Amino acid sequence: MVVAVAFMLVVGWWQVDGPGAETSDSARPLALSGMDFDLIDHEGNDVGPYTLLGRPSLVFFGFTYCPDVCPTTLADISGWLDELGADAGRLNTVFITVDPERDTVAAMDEYVGYFHEAIRGWAGPLLEIERVVAGFRASFEKVPTSDGYTINHTASVFLFDAEGRFVTTIDYHEPREFAVPKIRRAMGAGGEGAT
Numbered sequence: 182m183v184v185a186v187a188f189m190l191v192v193g194w195w196q197v198d199g200p201g202a203e204t205s206d207s208a209r210p211l212a213l214s215g216m217d218f219d220l221i222d223h224e225g226n227d228v229g230p231y232t233l234l235g236r237p238s239l240v241f242f243g244f245t246y247c248p249d250v251c252p253t254t255l256a257d258i259s260g261w262l263d264e265l266g267a268d269a270g271r272l273n274t275v276f277i278t279v280d281p282e283r284d285t286v287a288a289m290d291e292y293v294g295y296f297h298e299a300i301r302g303w304a305g306p307l308l309e310i311e312r313v314v315a316g317f318r319a320s321f322e323k324v325p326t327s328d329g330y331t332i333n334h335t336a337s338v339f340l341f342d343a344e345g346r347f348v349t350t351i352d353y354h355e356p357r358e359f360a361v362p363k364i365r366r367a368m369g370a371g372g373e374g375a376t
Contacts, residue, residue, distance in 0.1 A: 213345030216316035223302035238273035244280035259297035279321035
């Protein structure tokens, strides 16, 4: 069992960060300085890609009605931030909604309040959400259900360095012992590019 888990982790690394990773520039998120979008944070402040420059950033897309992936990932992120301790304050940590129809600023404010205090919630109109998702090379799709709709969306966490360059992603359910070192490397990247 341990060998199987280790093998799966190596294969995952190979495909995401290692030699087998996608190298096409069209699949990589743009640098934050190359993005253009205007959103509002959960406290009513105007935010955009410029807000993230100057400190490394963790960015995750989701929605407050998400039944499992979003609360699980935000709980994981909270654990990473706890492990970083005082260093967590040197990091932008942002949860961006892909459900502008339901996720108002007030809804985002309530929702992020259940997680680590460093996590910021960003919302905005559909056009702006589409712009930010396109810049991150992420995706989302509204899916009808018997009682309304749900949203399929990219489940990885995006990691950028302080200059706004994309570093890597942290996969859904990636173990903390792999996630936190990735964050620390991005925080110490200085002038380095992707890890």
